[in-house]
Amino acid sequence: MDSPTYEHAPFGPPDEPPTPLRTRPPADPVAAALGNASLFGIGYLLLGHWWLAVFAVVGTVWLLNVAASTADTWAEILLVAWWVAGMAHGWSLAHGRTEHVVRRGQRVGTLAVALAVLLTAVLLRVDAHGIEDRVNEARERGDCEAAVAAQDEVGFGQRLAGATVVEPGKAVVEACKQLERAASRLAAGRSGSVEDLERGFGILAGVLREPGNEQTVKTVLDAFLDGxxxxxxxxxxxxxxxxxxxxxxxxxxxxxxxxxxxxxxxxxxxxxxxxxxxxxxxxxxxxxxxxxxxxxxxxxxxxxxxxxxxxxxxxxxxxxxxxxxDTYDATSGYCETPAKYSGAPAYRKGFNRALFLGDTEYTGRLPGDWRTGDPTKASLVVCADTAENGAAVETCQYENDKSPYFPYSVTFYKVKVPLKVYELRTGKRLDPREVQISGGSCPSVLRYEYYGIDLGPGNEFVSTAKSDVRDAFWPVVKR
Known part of the structure; x- marks a missing residue:
């Protein structure tokens, strides 16, 4: 093997070899996109971006909470946009790598997780629709109990996956609570309490203003009316x-x-x-x-x-x-303010029984069958005033046994009794306005009382017998 040769620069030591560039490992864009489709940042973990994975999880949790708490369509749209953006971003990051590989294990695993999440969300939303269908059907039947029971089936999952679906059911439950209060008020109103009736119908009217509550209101109203x-x-x-x-x-x-x-x-x-x-x-x-x-x-x-x-x-x-x-004399009670009693016996021809009021010195001597204390048995009310001197009958001279030089002249008068006579059935005043009772006069001996001074006797009433009183009052009770 040949020895390596080196070239030397004209001046100085030879150059050091260049440091090789560090490159990111190859990535699978499909696996990254599917990993982020789980909404838990798995795609970022596959790419080694831990902080992005944490951000993805925090963002997902926050958006789910917003969607569940607000139950607004815009929150669900924002969550879907977040899901799509996460997949797109995972694809983009992986696609930006210099080398791409197909990692079948990652694709299968991330696809399984994404499908599980998606399927769970779909099933929960479908279940939410089913619950709300049962709530609406119960409300349309007017069955608040069944509607509330159906809404109680809503759990945390249905709320996360279908807040906008289950949210109307809350209003149904609240309306049913109001109707329960109305039913309680109306039940109390069965005792005749107008205040409870007003409050009960006021609650029903308030619930009825919200669309869809006609049947539930009708059920409560019918239960009250059927009672x-x-x-x-x-x-x-x-x-x-x-x-x-x-x-x-x-x-x-x-x-x-x-x-x-x-x-x-x-x-x-x-x-x-x-x-x-x-x-x-x-x-x-x-x-x-x-x-x-x-x-x-x-x-x-x-x-x-x-x-x-x-x-x-x-x-x-x-x-x-x-x-x-309240009658104690001829100027009080009935004698002062007569009133009718339509059920009294008719004032007819012949004899009529009477209530005798006022001064009873003479009326008390009338026959018992003429008098009654029961207004239901009297045709007349006779108010007798204090007796007065009536027509003069006879004047007689009397000697004073203690002083023969002072004889007395005494005039005897009939007993005049002023009367107010009323027909009880009508309360109208009738005649006569008085009666005069006859009797004996000028007795052989006239006795009187004095107190130390002999003033002599004054004018005197005739002495009356029961027959005299009866004869005087007979025209009063006979028509």
């Missing part, structure tokens, strides 16, 4: 009155008006009857009258008219009894 009538007729009447007076909204909630029309008449009659049993006649009459005003063609109108009459009589009787109880 009518309640066991308490007055509660039912309060509910149906509110439903009838509710301002129409031209939506499914207006169905309540039909239920009110169907249920209210019977509730009003039942409530009136219950109130009559409790002696609440004023409110009972209001309920009966409401039926006559709102449903004049209903088959229960005759019952309601009878109820109005009965309640009216009870109200009148209660008032009369109160006035009679």
């Amino acid at each position: 009518l009538p309640t066991q308490d007729s007055c509660n039912t009447a309060d509910i149906t009155e509110w439903l009838r007076d509710r301002e129409p909204t031209r939506d499914v909630l207006d169905r309540s008006a039909d239920t009110a029309t169907r249920t209210e008449p019977a509730a009003l009659v039942g409530c009136g009857d219950d109130l009559m049993a409790e002696d609440d006649w004023q409110e009972a009459r209001t309920r009966y009258q409401l039926l006559l005003d709102e449903y004049p063609d209903d088959t229960r109108t005759e019952v309601a008219r009878g109820g109005v009459r009965k309640a009216t009589l009870a109200i009148e009787l209660e008032k009369v009894r109160g006035l009679v109880g």
Whole structure:
């Protein structure tokens, strides 16, 4: 072998041999692109770019979080763009190498990982669509329970792969929660609470403003309406009155008006009857009258008219009894403010029983069958005032047994009793306005009392017997 020869420069030592250039190992562009298709930067790892692999993983995690939390289409588009950009960048980096090789093992492995990721994403998204289909079907049936149960199947994976798909289901669940609150309010409203009814219908109206909730709202409303009538007729009447007076909204909630029309008449009659049993006649009459005003063609109108009459009589009787109880003279109570009782016996020809009020000095001597303390048995109310001097009957002279020089002249008068006579059935005042009772006069001996001073007797009433009182009052009770 020949010895190497060297050339020498004219001056100085010989040149050192050149350092060979370091070159990157050959790469497979396809494997790099498929590796990045996994979204975990595997392609960068194959190319030896560790920091790019870390960046790829961080970026993927961030984008998945954004897509899952925002559930917006733009986030999903950005994630797809990131996926495509990662593959393109991996291909570009590998293709920029001076030497390319085909690494079948890398291609198979990266393809398997990419397909697994892609298949998982597809399956999760398909499952998300299936869940939302079941949610929508349940909502269309008005079945909130099934809709909520279906939405509960959404897991972390479905959220990552199909946030935009499962996001509407959250609104359905929230609407169902609102409807549950509405159902609770309406259930409380069955006790006749108008406030609870207003709140319940307000919630239903709010849910109904969101498209697609008609059937679920209808289910809650139907459950409430199907519970009518309640066991308490007055509660039912309060509910149906509110439903009838509710301002129409031209939506499914207006169905309540039909239920009110169907249920209210019977509730009003039942409530009136219950109130009559409790002696609440004023409110009972209001309920009966409401039926006559709102449903004049209903088959229960005759019952309601009878109820109005009965309640009216009870109200009148209660008032009369109160006035009679407050009467202590001819200027108080009933005698001052007469009132009618339409159920009183008619003031007819012949004898009529009466309530005798006021001063009873003389009326108390009338026969027992003329008098009554029960307004339901009296045709008349006779108010007697304090007796006064009536017509003069006779004047007699009397000697004073203690002083024969001072005889006395005494005039005897009929007993005049001022009267206010009322027909109880109408409360109208009748004649006579007074009666004068006859009796005996000028007794042989006239006894009187004095206190230390002998002033002599004054004018005197005639002495009356029961027959005299009866004769005087007979024209009052006889028509």
